Amino acid sequence: MRRLAALVVVATVVAQAAGPARAQAPAQSSTAPWLARLSSYLEAVNEHKPGTLDMPARLTGFMGEGDLDEVRTDFLALVAICRRELGRSVRTAPIVYRGTVIPYPDLRKLLGLTDDEATKGNASRVLQRAAMLHADVAMLVIPLLPGQTGCSARATLLVQDGSGVGTGCIGIHWTHGRLLLDAVRPDPGRDQIARLWYLATITYLLEIGDFANADPQIERGRLLFPSDPAILFEHGYYHEGFASPLIQTAALESGADMRGAKTHLDEAEDLYRRALKGNPEFVEARVHRGFVLSLLGQHRDAAEELRLAASTAVGPQLRYYADLFLGHAEESLGNRVAARDHYRLACELYPQAQSPLLALALLARQLGDRTGTQNAMRKMLALPPGRDVKADPWWRYYRWQNQGSEALFAELHAPFLPGGRQ
Secondary structure, eight states, X not given: OHHHHHHHHHHHHHHHHSOGGGTTSOOXXXXXXXXXXXXXXXXXXXXXXXXXXXXXHHHHHTOOHHHHHHHHHHHHHHHHHHHHHHTOSOOOSOEEETTEEEOHHHHHHHHTOOHHHHHTTOTHHHHHHHHHHHHHIIIIIGGGSSTTTTEEEEEEEEEETTEEXXXXXXXXXXHHHHHHHTTOSSOGGGOHHHHHHHHHHHHHHHHTTOHHHHHHHHHHHHHHSTTOHHHHHHHHHHHHHHTSHHHHHHHHHHTXXXXXXXXXXXXXXXHHHHHHHHOTTOHHHHHHHHHHHHHTTOHHHHHHHHHHHHHHOOSHHHHHHHHHHHHHHHHXXXXXXXXXXXXXXXXXXXXXXXXXXXXXXXXXXXXXXXXXXXXXXXXXXXXXXXXXXXXXXXXXXXXXXSSOHHHHHHHHHGGGSTTOOO
16 A cells, blocks of 8 residues: 555645645545555556466455446546546646546556556556456456355356256456456557457356356457457357257256257357468367368268368367267268278277277177177277276367467466566
């Protein structure tokens, strides 16, 4: 609170010394409640180390929705004033906001702008830092707090094994992060930090299966970055996940979403296709589009897409998906020998995976190969019990991305950590 005390003292002195021409500028005999709240909040913003569960994040997590709304209103108003003042070569009058006189140097200190940021007119930096704080609060703090702390009045459906098991939380901190980034200038839709923030947070929410909070993140992200291949991919991933059997069962039974799997798959296919149009080298989008096309019964198009993906996929897990799905597409087209080859390649990548072994057993049975069927089933039944789900990547298909949220957040945080280039 040292910064706040200094600000109030300076504001009082300026108001008292302003003379008759500035008599209307009110003197402050005590700290205004709004200023105390805003100062504490901005200290948390500027002292928080991105990606950590530190005290600034913990304290921000206890703020109620009403306090956050008021703080955000004052925060954005002072950022706008600061931007206006940055454009002036001469300042003839003190800044007055909500009855408080704030000299320009102290406004800069309050917002936490460095000399370099102020000189370059980069008031957006503090908005970006605040958005990262709110993301960390939502991810690291709110799950540890009791009750509905950090939640809006709206509830979400919690799903386990395809059945609703309770209600969840629509996080207010995700909302505040979005609203703060909307104020980035000259345009949040051309701001790389804003793009990374959306990409990292959406990826995280989809990784943990939080479709309720991912939905508004995606909606705002796609409006800001309508042609960005990575954002288009995340949007497609959302719809593909929503079409999965477990989500569909709960959504239809609860009435939460009555659109059906095909509607979501059609959306996913279109979004993946647009992502590939923007980035033809986006192999992961090609794998997902191929699988979605198979689910839609378009096996010829699926096989064509997956052949390209299988020939260029890097990394065992992505290659596993490409071969597993290509095997299914080839089998659906009657190309059983090609299907068997791709199932075997998937087995080689993950020897303890049961999915390709079961596919090989079924395929051998169709071919009348009793010995091949028995061998594949014996291998599958001999797999060690209690093995980790990582043994078969199929179980993580709807929760895994080639560039996960951890790598994206590391890229997002880097410029704001000590020694990072801003």
